[in-house]
Amino acid sequence: MAVSEEDGWGAQAKCLTADPEELFVEGAAQNRAKALCTGCPVRTQCLAHALDNRIEHGIWGGMTERERRALLRRRPLVTSWKRLLQTAQTEHERSTPTGLNGKDSQTRAS
Ligand code: SF4
Numbered sequence: 001m002a003v004s005e006e007d008g009w010g011a012q013a014k015c016l017t018a019d020p021e022e023l024f025v026e027g028a029a030q031n032r033a034k035a036l037c038t039g040c041p042v043r044t045q046c047l048a049h050a051l052d053n054r055i056e057h058g059i060w061g062g063m064t065e066r067e068r069r070a071l072l073r074r075r076p077l078v079t080s081w082k083r084l085l086q087t088a089q090t091e092h093e094r095s096t097p098t099g100l101n102g103k104d105s106q107t108r109a110s
Helices: 029-035 043-052 065-074 081-095 101-108
Strands: none
Touching: 029 065, 043 065
16 A cells, blocks of 8 residues: 555554555465555554545555455445444444453453
């Protein structure tokens, strides 16, 4: 991806120091490029940026351009991927226990 600074998330991009050419590859090399996104702290923001701006090339948020096109075709009514993905992320974080094996949430619940 080309790091975006519009929301300030680009500074946290795991690929910030990577060779940009690594993310703009074709074929099987895309799977290796996608691996770079694993564990990236701004993966959701990156994917939302690419989807909302209809970016057609490169790996963004761990998805290839082909995967993003398919997603956009499946969900043509989404007007803001940023809002949709942030809401989903927030709901996921709320439903996921913190700490090892949910110990923190179990402690709080008792
Ligand atoms: S999700 Fe991937 S492409 Fe996007 S900022 Fe993170 S490492 Fe870079």
